[in-house]
Amino acid sequence: MTQALVRASLILAATCAVFAQQPAATPAFDVASIKPNKDPMVRGQSHIMGDGEISTDPASVTMRNISLKGSIQWAYDIKPYQVSGPDWLFSERFDILAKVQGPAPEADRRLMMQNLLAERFGLKTHRESKELPVFALVVGKNGPKFKPSEGEGKSTMNGVHMLMSAKWTTMAQLADLLYQPLRTPVIDMTGLKGQYDFTVDLTPYAPPAGDGGRGSGPMGDPAGIVLSLVQEQLGLKLESRKQAIDILVIDHAEKTPTEN
DSSP: OOHHHHHHHHHHHHHHHHHHHSOOOOOOOSEEEEEEOOOTTTTTOOOGGGSSEEEEETTEEEEEEEEHHHHHHHHHTOOGGGEEOOTHHHHSEEEEEEEOSSOOOHHHHHHHHHHHHHHHHOOEEEEEEEEEEEEEEEEOTTOOSSEEOSSOOOOEEEEETTEEEEEEEOHHHHHHHHHHHHOSOEEEOSOOOSOEEEEEEOGGGSOOTTSTTOOOSGGGOHHHHHHHHHHHHHSEEEEEEEEEEEEEEEEEOOSSOOOO
16 A cells, blocks of 8 residues: 555544544524513413413424423323323423424424424423323223224314214324323223324213202213213223333423524
């Protein structure tokens, strides 16, 4: 090997070593705005995840009337019960608008949101496993009482009077819906894959005529209604269990984000 070739090889090796030591660039939005939401007509509303409204496309993430807890849930792709922190994480509301110049995969946009929250709120977290009481969603003795959806689509739910209908809904999505009235984690253990359509009728659980809507019957017990409805109308069952759940613990966060 000639001296010139040896020198070139050494230079190439040194250059590769320098680049190998460079830290990977932190994914970040090109433009991001975070403002406190002070509108009293909006703060009490409940939309996606029971907390604010989130809309996304390949180049942006928009959150309206969102709590810091709600934005953390989206950023880390976790459930409400997987966030542990002070009460104000839910009570303080914000409007967040974040954009990138070109399309970015959702996983990248979630990581960008994690970094944005760390930068603007000083968010610091760690993960731990905690055993929690849960409901396991399983198939009942006689099997499910609903049919697979025709084709594929985005999960939707509509209500008319006392009827509620769902289309293109997975069992995991149903488990998430059941969390709200039960206030207990619901884990899909049905083994049912794909999307399904189903309708539930709340009429049997309405207060008797003349009760004045006081809820002396089952309608006054949302958890009892859900347990009964799931078994009787859907052919599924909710079983009480304990299970280790991955929890994101909030070690530090500022109530007021830094300036845009």
